[in-house]
Amino acid sequence: xxxxxxxxxxxxxxxxxxxxxxxxxxxxxxxxxxxxxxxxxxxxxxxxxxxxxxxxxxxxxxxxxxxxxxxxxxxxxxxxxxxxxxxxxxxxxxxxxxxxxxxxxxxxxxxxxxxxxxxxxxxxxxxxxxxxxxxxxxxxxxxxxxxxxxxxxxxxxxxxxxxxxxxxxxxxxxxxxxxxxxxxxxxxxxxxxxxxxxxxxxxxxxxxxxxxxxxxxxxxxxxxxxxxxxxxxxxxxxxxxxxxxxxxxxxxxxxxxxxxxxxxxxxxxxxxxxxxxxxxxxxxxxxxxxxxxxxxxxxxxxxxxxxxxxxxxxxxxxxxxxxxxxxxxxxxxxxxxxxxxxxxxxxxxxxxxxxxxxxxxxxxxxxxxxxxxxxxxxxxxxxxxxxxxxxxxxxxxxxxxxxxxxxxxxxxxxxxxxxxxxx
Amino acid sequence: xxxxxxxxxxxxxxxxxxxxxxxxxxxxxxxxxxxxxxxxxxxxxxxxxxxxxxxxxxxxxxxxxxxxxxxxxxxxxxxxxxxxxxxxxxxxxxxxxxxxxxxxxxxxxxxxxxxxxxxxxxxxxxxxxxxxxxxxxxxxxxxxxxxxxxxxxxxxxxxxxxxxxxxxxxxxxxxxxxxxxxxxxxxxxxxxxxxxxxxxxxxxxxxxxxxxxxxxxxxxxxxxxxxx
Numbered sequence: 001x002x003x004x005x006x007x008x009x010x011x012x013x014x015x016x017x018x019x020x021x022x023x024x025x026x027x028x029x030x031x032x033x034x035x036x037x038x039x040x041x042x043x044x045x046x047x048x049x050x051x052x053x054x055x056x057x058x059x060x061x062x063x064x065x066x067x068x069x070x071x072x073x074x075x076x077x078x079x080x081x082x083x084x085x086x087x088x089x090x091x092x093x094x095x096x097x098x099x100x101x102x103x104x105x106x107x108x109x110x111x112x113x114x115x116x117x118x119x120x121x122x123x124x125x126x127x128x129x130x131x132x133x134x135x136x137x138x139x140x141x142x143x144x145x146x147x148x149x150x151x152x153x154x155x156x157x158x159x160x161x162x163x164x165x166x167x168x169x170x171x172x173x174x175x176x177x178x179x180x181x182x183x184x185x186x187x188x189x190x191x192x193x194x195x196x197x198x199x200x201x202x203x204x205x206x207x208x209x210x211x212x213x214x215x216x217x218x219x220x221x222x223x224x225x226x227x228x229x230x231x232x233x234x235x236x237x238x239x240x241x242x243x244x245x246x247x248x249x250x251x252x253x254x255x256x257x258x259x260x261x262x263x264x265x266x267x268x269x270x271x272x273x274x275x276x277x278x279x280x281x282x283x284x285x286x287x288x289x290x291x292x293x294x295x296x297x298x299x300x301x302x303x304x305x306x307x308x309x310x311x312x313x314x315x316x317x318x319x320x321x322x323x324x325x326x327x328x329x330x331x332x333x334x335x336x337x338x339x340x341x342x343x344x345x346x347x348x349x350x351x352x353x354x355x356x357x358x359x360x361x362x363x364x365x366x367x368x369x370x371x372x373x374x375x376x377x378x379x380x381x382x383x384x385x386x387x388x389x390x391x392x393x394x395x396x397x398x399x400x401x402x403x404x405x406x407x408x409x410x411x412x413x414x415x416x417x418x419x420x421x422x423x
Numbered sequence: 424x425x426x427x428x429x430x431x432x433x434x435x436x437x438x439x440x441x442x443x444x445x446x447x448x449x450x451x452x453x454x455x456x457x458x459x460x461x462x463x464x465x466x467x468x469x470x471x472x473x474x475x476x477x478x479x480x481x482x483x484x485x486x487x488x489x490x491x492x493x494x495x496x497x498x499x500x501x502x503x504x505x506x507x508x509x510x511x512x513x514x515x516x517x518x519x520x521x522x523x524x525x526x527x528x529x530x531x532x533x534x535x536x537x538x539x540x541x542x543x544x545x546x547x548x549x550x551x552x553x554x555x556x557x558x559x560x561x562x563x564x565x566x567x568x569x570x571x572x573x574x575x576x577x578x579x580x581x582x583x584x585x586x587x588x589x590x591x592x593x594x595x596x597x598x599x600x601x602x603x604x605x606x607x608x609x610x611x612x613x614x615x616x617x618x619x620x621x622x623x624x625x626x627x628x629x630x631x632x633x634x635x636x637x638x639x640x641x642x643x644x645x646x647x648x649x650x651x
Contacts, residue, residue, distance in 0.1 A: 010535040019532065029520060331516045332529070333477075335505065335530040336533045336581075337505075338501045339498055339501070341532075416478075417478050
């Protein structure tokens with residue numbers, strides 16, 4: 001038996017794989033044999049990951065529902081609105097789009113249709129019905145607004161082009177406005193006061209619910225030209241122009257043509273920035289995504305700091321574990337375990353602890369998100385994106401590795417005879 | 424096969440220097456059966472650590488199977504321990520939570536062998552010490568003698584050049600101790616080189632050569648018939 005020690009020359013990559021496999025197996029074994037302690041060790045990571053996932057799922061659910069609002073808006077829809085740059089704002093200049101701009105766009109830009117102005121009016125007297133008043137926003141617009149907004153009358157009709165052309169005094173009510181005015185469910189034909197003038201109710205819009213605790217049904221719609229007449233020539237309102245581009249491929253071209261036209265009309269010098277913004281629905285959703293992404297990232301980072309606390313917990317227990325298992329380490333070294341193997345064994349144990357904690361945390365955080373969304377009225381259901389799952393797991397592994405380094409190094413650096421003698 | 428030349432080992436204990444081994448010259452050939460004896464504090468544990476490549480000598484040269492050990496790094500020493508030396512300890516030093524097969528296979532993990540190969544060789548080594556029926560038991564289900572057999576199987580599994588046993592019967596009753604010494608006798612008969620560190624004259628009586636240490640020096644080195 002002693003005459004020929006076999007030369008076990010093995011593929012290094014394979015050997016590494018087997019070693020990893022053994023380390024994971026021993027890590028799981030060690031975690032299983034100290035269930036309670038392992039769970040308490042993971043708790044920091046579990047809470048950290050759960051809070052991140054909870055927040056991210058709520059924010060993402062919210063973003064998704066906002067995005068859905070814009071989806072009907074179509075890829076060929078453009079929105080032009082005034083934009084006050086920081087420089088202008090600092091000198092007290094407040095930029096506006098005027099009905100003249102609308103006419104200009106309507107008549108000078110080819111290949112567009114459904115040019116719709118909308119403006120929010122601030123009329124003295126507000127909206128009243130008998131003794132009841134409503135804080136509803138008064139929107140002056142044309143018929144295409146309902147398609148752009150993906151919101152249609154529940155009963156009755158929306159304002160029509162004919163209403164607009166003849167400046168009819170008709171009004172369509174949002175659900176909240178109707179309720180505030182204490183009008184019956186079907187109140188078509190009733191007359192209410194808008195800005196001190198009498199308007200006939202011709203339609204009531206579908207309810208859209210709340211967002212961020214704010215009712216989205218607290219508005220009344222009147223024809224654009226009626227609204228313009230009501231405001232008077234002295235007080236031209238700031239308007240937003242909605243339009244569709246006939247050919248989807250021409251969206252960028254139309255955008256630049258509108259930009260050039262309005263810059264010329266507003267006499268903006270070549271060095272000055274635009275006093276308006278032309279947005280496609282795509283750029284709008286991109287903006288929303290960017291903003292929500294930034295908020296998500298910042299909040300995750302703040303909450304993620306708690307993961308570091310979890311990491312310290314892991315480091316602490318791993319140090320205890322190294323001390324407890326000094327003899328075991330000594331035996332492994334006597335049997336020929338290289339330094340790198342011991343290092344890897346303890347690093348992997350710390351990482352496995354952290355990753356298991358992370359996975360439990362993801363499940364727990366998702367559950368918390370669902371509960372929180374249920375408890376906040378009208379909050380959209382939470383969404384856990386795949387990148388949050390991958391990110392949380394990866395970050396947990398990273399935390400485990402970082403905080404595992406110190407205990408693992410301590411284990412690997414033990415002298416075999418000292419470790420063997422350890423009682 | 425083992426050659427120690429001018430080996431010395433001193434420990435620094437605060438300001439005083441403790442000489443554990445001084446100018447040891449010793450040669451052990453293949454298939455020798457050596458008892459390393461001496462009272463406690465004589466340096467035999469240090470000798471065992473040096474022979475087992477667990478510790479490096481302060482002075483002198485140590486050649487094991489043609490390889491100079493003195494200049495090796497920690498990982499190179501681990502490799503030598505893994506491939507050339509089989510350790511047997513007084514307190515067995517088995518891993519309590521793992522099966523006998525896994526305990527015996529442990530040295531093969533560090534060779535990077537596949538799990539199947541490890542299991543196969545571990546089972547063969549357990550069969551060699553008569554425990555083939557209990558491969559999936561845990562160490563705490565065994566008697567002391569059986570545990571020491573497992574430890575011997577673990578030492579054998581890597582087919583080392585030399586078995587180094589540190590008081591292998593120290594925790595066993597005399598009947599079991601005789602059984603274990605019987606296992607060593609069989610291994611020696613099969614051609615294994617065996618070095619047993621002991622202060623037990625009965626154990627030393629089984630060996631063919633007795634090297635006696637005192638105060639870090641070899642004071643006696645004699646051949647004997649050895650008990651069967």
